[in-house]
Amino acid sequence: MNESVYERSLRFHENHQGKIALKSKVKVKTGEDMSLAYTPGVAEPCRRIYSNKDDVYRYTSKGNFVAVVSDGSSVLGLGDLGPLAAMPVMEGKAMLFKVFGGVDAFPVCLDTKENDEIINTVKYIAPSFGGINLEDIGAPRCFEIESRLKKILDIPVFHDDQHGAALVMLAGLINALKVVGKKSGEIRVVISGAGAAGTASAMLLLKKGVRDILVCDSTGIIHKERAGLNPYKKELAGLTNRNNEAGTLADAMKGADVFIGLSVGGIVSQDMVRSMASDAIVFALANPIPEVMPEKAIKAGARIVGTGRSDCPNQINNALGFPGIFRGALDVRARDINEEMKLAAADALASLVHEPSESMVVPNIFNPEVAPSVASAVARAAMDSKVARLRIDPGEIAEHTRELLKSQ
Numbered sequence: 001m002n003e004s005v006y007e008r009s010l011r012f013h014e015n016h017q018g019k020i021a022l023k024s025k026v027k028v029k030t031g032e033d034m035s036l037a038y039t040p041g042v043a044e045p046c047r048r049i050y051s052n053k054d055d056v057y058r059y060t061s062k063g064n065f066v067a068v069v070s071d072g073s074s075v076l077g078l079g080d081l082g083p084l085a086a087m088p089v090m091e092g093k094a095m096l097f098k099v100f101g102g103v104d105a106f107p108v109c110l111d112t113k114e115n116d117e118i119i120n121t122v123k124y125i126a127p128s129f130g131g132i133n134l135e136d137i138g139a140p141r142c143f144e145i146e147s148r149l150k151k152i153l154d155i156p157v158f159h160d161d162q163h164g165a166a167l168v169m170l171a172g173l174i175n176a177l178k179v180v181g182k183k184s185g186e187i188r189v190v191i192s193g194a195g196a197a198g199t200a201s202a203m204l205l206l207k208k209g210v211r212d213i214l215v216c217d218s219t220g221i222i223h224k225e226r227a228g229l230n231p232y233k234k235e236l237a238g239l240t241n242r243n244n245e246a247g248t249l250a251d252a253m254k255g256a257d258v259f260i261g262l263s264v265g266g267i268v269s270q271d272m273v274r275s276m277a278s279d280a281i282v283f284a285l286a287n288p289i290p291e292v293m294p295e296k297a298i299k300a301g302a303r304i305v306g307t308g309r310s311d312c313p314n315q316i317n318n319a320l321g322f323p324g325i326f327r328g329a330l331d332v333r334a335r336d337i338n339e340e341m342k343l344a345a346a347d348a349l350a351s352l353v354h355e356p357s358e359s360m361v362v363p364n365i366f367n368p369e370v371a372p373s374v375a376s377a378v379a380r381a382a383m384d385s386k387v388a389r390l391r392i393d394p395g396e397i398a399e400h401t402r403e404l405l406k407s408q
Contacts, residue, residue, distance in 0.1 A: 013088060019095045020107075025061075057130075057333065066105040066131045066326055068093045069122055071113050074138035074161070074196075077264070077287045083109035086136055093135055093160075093322075101323025101371050102404030103330065105133065115141055119148050126153050130330045133322065134159040139195035140232045156329045156337045162200035164318040164325070167342045168362065169260060169283060170204055171349035172316050175356035176304045180279040182257060188212040188277070190256045192249055192291060193263035194222060194233055201260055202240055204346075207339055213240040214252045218263075221245055221252050250275070257281065265289025273300035282306070285316055304358050313359040320365055321345055324374025324401070331397050332379045332388035340385040341378045348377035371405060372398040 013019070028037055035041050045059035057063040072086035090107030097105035108125070110118055122132055132155065134146055142159055149157040158164070177184060189210055191198050194217040202215050215222045215236050222229065223244050224237045245252070249267065253259060254275045261268065261284040268291040273282060282302040284290035287309070294305040294312050306314035325345050329337050352363040352373055363370055376394035383391055 018088075019091045020098070056127075061104065062128060063130045063330055063333065064102075064104050065129045066097060066103055066133055066330075067108045067122070067125060067129045068097075068105050068133045068135050069108045069110065069118070070134070070136045071110050071118060072136060073113055073141070075136045077289075080138065083111050089136060093133070096319045097133075097323055097326065099323075099408055100319060100365070100405070101327040101375070102401065102408065103323060103326050113141070115145055115148075118145055119152070122149055122157075123152055126155060129155065130333075131156040131158070131326050133326070135161065137161070137196075139199070140230050142196050143199070143232055150336065154335050156326070156334055158322070158325070158337045159196065159200075160318055160322050161196040163204075163337070163342055164321045165197035165262065165285070165316075166200040166204040167325075167346040168316050168318055168321045168349065169201055169285065170208060170343075170346040171320070172283060172306050172314060172361045173205075173258065173260075173281065174346065174350040175353050175361040176258075176281045176306075178356050179358060179361065180281065180303055182279070184209045185211055187257040188255060189214070189258040189260065190249070190252045191215045192259070192261045192267065193217070193286075194236060195262070197262040197285075198260075199232060199236060201262060202236060204339075204342060206239060207343065208346075212242060214245065214256075215240050216249045216252055216263075220248045259283065259291075261285050261291035263291060265291060268292035268297075270296050270300035273297050273302050276302070279303045283314075283316055304361060306361065314361050315365070316362060317365055320349055320362060320370055321374065324348075324371035325378050327371055327401050327404075328375035328378030328397060329382060331375065331400065332382050332390045332392055334379075334382040334387050335389070336387045337378075338382075338385055338387055341381040341387075344377040344381035345374050348373045368402070368405065372401040375401045 026037055028034055049055045068090045070086045070090055072083040073080045075081040075086050075089055086109050094105035094107055097103040146159045191202055194215050202213055222233050222237050223241050223246050250272050253272045255277050257277045258281045263286055265286045280302045281304045282297045283306040284292050285308045290307045297305045306316045376398040379397045380394040382388040
């Protein structure tokens with residue numbers, strides 16, 4: 001009897017009792033080792049840091065530490081599971097940070113859904129970390145939490161469900177458009193989902209020059225006259241839907257060049273795909289079940305299909321982005337991860353696919369050049385946009401990243 005991936009994963013997690021552990025960088029085998037690493041010697045770096053707070057990066061691991069913070073309110077596609085059930089995902093995220101970026105990340109699952117409490121908690125623990133990765137916090141609360149933390153903290157705060165999903169999707173779209181011979185300023189894009197990833201994707205596409213975008217939620221197309229929109233959807237309505245169209249997702253998809261699904265599985269029919277423009281691009285990214293299964297979309301006429309699944313071609317996976325993004329940001333001690341850095345990451349990912357095709361629009365996650373390329377591009381953009389505290393040759397950052405990954 002064949003076990004499902006869920007059964008195998010459950011046994012895997014039980015056997016290992018989680019996926020991460022803390023490892024000492026130094027050996028402590030003698031009294032001299034103890035004197036240097038701890039008392040009395042440790043007093044001197046404490047005094048130095050007290051005199052010059054920037055020395056914390058010189059004498060501690062702060063510059064390579066990232067907190068992966070969640071309240072468990074939007075775990076994968078499973079919904080509000082709470083902080084304990086979020087732990088396997090946050091451990092997994094920390095594992096990917098280490099394996100693919102050489103970053104030491106720690107799961108921080110908070111037993112509160114009060115925005116002020118989350119913000120204050122992150123503020124209070126921030127001195128220990130070089131960056132904050134927000135994860136699986138439900139929309140629209142995630143927008144306020146990230147925005148306020150960015151104003152408070154002088155280290156990068158990055159909600160990966162928003163920006164990581166958006167920039168990896170953009171990398172895939174850049175290459176998909178090359179394959180079908182269309183330009184970003186001439187396409188019609190439909191986004192299903194107005195939560196964290198859908199909103200961030202719309203914003204990033206606008207910055208990339210896409211002008212014709214319709215965003216749909218469970219009620220239908222978001223437009224200016226629609227009642228009951230929260231402030232974030234009102235902003236979306238003002239920036240997208242240039243003809244102020246109303247209707248259903250099916251209505252929106254008629255004649256669309258691109259469909260980007262960031263919502264729930266099984267909501268797109270083959271007839272909806274058939275109604276799209278020729279050489280349609282379908283990124284059905286709901287997990288674990290896409291909005292439409294790839295084989296059905298292809299049979300209905302889509303030319304390029306991507307999903308979030310590892311068992312299908314064109315896996316649009318956040319892990320292509322965040323390890324290298326944080327690696328580059330940490331190495332130049334960036335104060336923020338801004339729009340320029342996100343666009344640079346997307347372009348770097350796209351450039352790693354030298355000959356895009358229907359079955360290859362993003363690089364493979366195990367391509368050893370993913371993190372070095374993204375890290376160097378992000379670092380360059382951070383320096384150019386003046387959010388970096390250090391100036392380092394991006395080539396050195398790429399090489400540093402390669403060395404870190406070899407040591408994993």
